[in-house]
Amino acid sequence: MAIISRGFRGRRTEDRDRLPPGQYEERGFPVLSAGPTPRVPLDRWEFAIDTEAERTHRWTWDELMALPAETPTVDIHCVTKWSKFDTTWEGVSLDVLFEDVETTADYALVHSYGGYTTNLPLEDLLDGKAWIVHRFDGEELEPRHGGPARLLVPHLYFWKSAKWVRGIRLMTEEWPGFWETAGYHDYGDPWREQRYQGD
Amino acid sequence: MSIEHLDGNALAGPLGEIFAVDVTAATGRCASCGLAGPVASLRVYGPEPGLVARCPGCEEVVLRLVRGPGAAWLDLRGTISLRVPLPD
Numbered sequence: 001m002a003i004i005s006r007g008f009r010g011r012r013t014e015d016r017d018r019l020p021p022g023q024y025e026e027r028g029f030p031v032l033s034a035g036p037t038p039r040v041p042l043d044r045w046e047f048a049i050d051t052e053a054e055r056t057h058r059w060t061w062d063e064l065m066a067l068p069a070e071t072p073t074v075d076i077h078c079v080t081k082w083s084k085f086d087t088t089w090e091g092v093s094l095d096v097l098f099e100d101v102e103t104t105a106d107y108a109l110v111h112s113y114g115g116y117t118t119n120l121p122l123e124d125l126l127d128g129k130a131w132i133v134h135r136f137d138g139e140e141l142e143p144r145h146g147g148p149a150r151l152l153v154p155h156l157y158f159w160k161s162a163k164w165v166r167g168i169r170l171m172t173e174e175w176p177g178f179w180e181t182a183g184y185h186d187y188g189d190p191w192r193e194q195r196y197q198g199d
Numbered sequence: 200m201s202i203e204h205l206d207g208n209a210l211a212g213p214l215g216e217i218f219a220v221d222v223t224a225a226t227g228r229c230a231s232c233g234l235a236g237p238v239a240s241l242r243v244y245g246p247e248p249g250l251v252a253r254c255p256g257c258e259e260v261v262l263r264l265v266r267g268p269g270a271a272w273l274d275l276r277g278t279i280s281l282r283v284p285l286p287d
């Protein structure tokens with residue numbers, strides 16, 4: 001007979017199915033940084049979407065807070081091999097921010113306070129797949145985790161979820177971002193283990 | 200506030216995999232502000248997902264190094280030059 005209770009074994013099996021190839025479960029929240037943590041005062045914070053036709057849509061902090069918020073609970077997967085289950089966030093869906101944006105662009109280059117960039121196809125930001133989040137685990141998002149606001153795109157490796165997000169530039173051709181120009185994969189699907197170029 | 204970065208000596212091992220000379224002893228010049236100084240004096244963030252070495256003067260990226268399985272990617276766009284001490 002099994003010594004481990006059915007419930008416990010059931011949970012373990014379920015969690016293993018949630019782990020993409022090559023990943024392990026992490027209960028903490030590691031901080032990886034490529035530079036100093038930017039400090040952005042909320043009265044000077046803004047988020048902008050620039051289209052390929054040079055149109056800019058801007059939101060101040062207060063304008064972002066006035067938009068309908070969602071509270072996604074998602075698993076996140078870092079390319080350095082840790083995954084964290086059931087992370088809880090609060091923020092604005094990019095579907096809301098893109099409502100009045102006219103574009104035929106296929107690609108997005110996300111840019112951040114502090115100079116970080118990352119690229120992804122525009123369709124990966126839409127249809128309920130991405131948010132600008134400003135709260136984590138019921139608290140204001142800490143600067144070391146990307147506060148005041150970061151992008152959240154949980155279906156791709158977490159480097160795509162740019163901390164300290166400042167804006168999105170829409171482009172007709174793909175333009176590789178910070179890690180994508182230094183060997184990391186252009187798309188970064190954890191389920192296909194797209195860590196490095198050529199994966 | 201805690202120090203977020205390492206110093207440039209953290210680059211010695213990873214760069215030693217690529218170069219025969221000790222690059223941390225070389226003098227680099229920042230492409231952004233022109234400041235020259237030993238590579239060992241750079242502010243290094245990482246090591247994961249990659250090493251990012253920034254200028255102590257202007258904080259711009261001077262050098263990046265990503266080590267994947269079977270390959271390393273080295274980006275020196277932020278470096279104007281490296282002066283490498285060599286015997287006569």
Ligand SMILES: [Zn+2]
Nearest residue numbers: 229232254257
């Ligand atoms: Zn500099």
